[in-house]
Amino acid sequence: MDLKKIDAPLSTTTYNRNKVDAPTENIYEAISIISKRAEQINSEIKKELIEKLEEFATYNDSLEEIFENKEQIEVSKFYEKLPKPHALAVKEWLDGKVYHRNTEEKQD
Incomplete structure (x- = not known):
């Protein structure tokens, strides 16, 4: 994930509900998918941050x-x-970059 090229808003934004639930036709399902993706993004960012901070870490035995x-x-x-x-x-959801599928639908 290239964090420098992200153009997501930094503050709270109001979205059109119809655009959010358009891919699934169910607002609750859309929000569930978005929240799962947010958890994935958060873990990726956290992992990347920890790796970068480890590069500069200095370890010493003195607590003072x-x-x-x-x-x-x-x-x-x-x-x-x-x-x-x-x-x-x-x-990502509004740009159509999140893959999702309904596992309850019958597959032929």
Whole structure:
């Protein structure tokens, strides 16, 4: 996931309900799919953040010394400014980038 090219809104946005539930024709199913995708995005971002912070980690045995690592602070600030996972998931959903299928439908 390329986080620099994401154009999802940073703040709360009102969406047209008909556009949100158009692919499934059921608003609850659409919201369920979007929430599952938001959880996936959140775990991807968290994993990526932890990996980047580990690169700059300094380990010491002394609890009295606290080091400010400027690289870690910059990485953290970048991730704090990103759109929230639910905003990313809704954007992907409305753009038709989320694959979904109904497992209850009979397959011939």
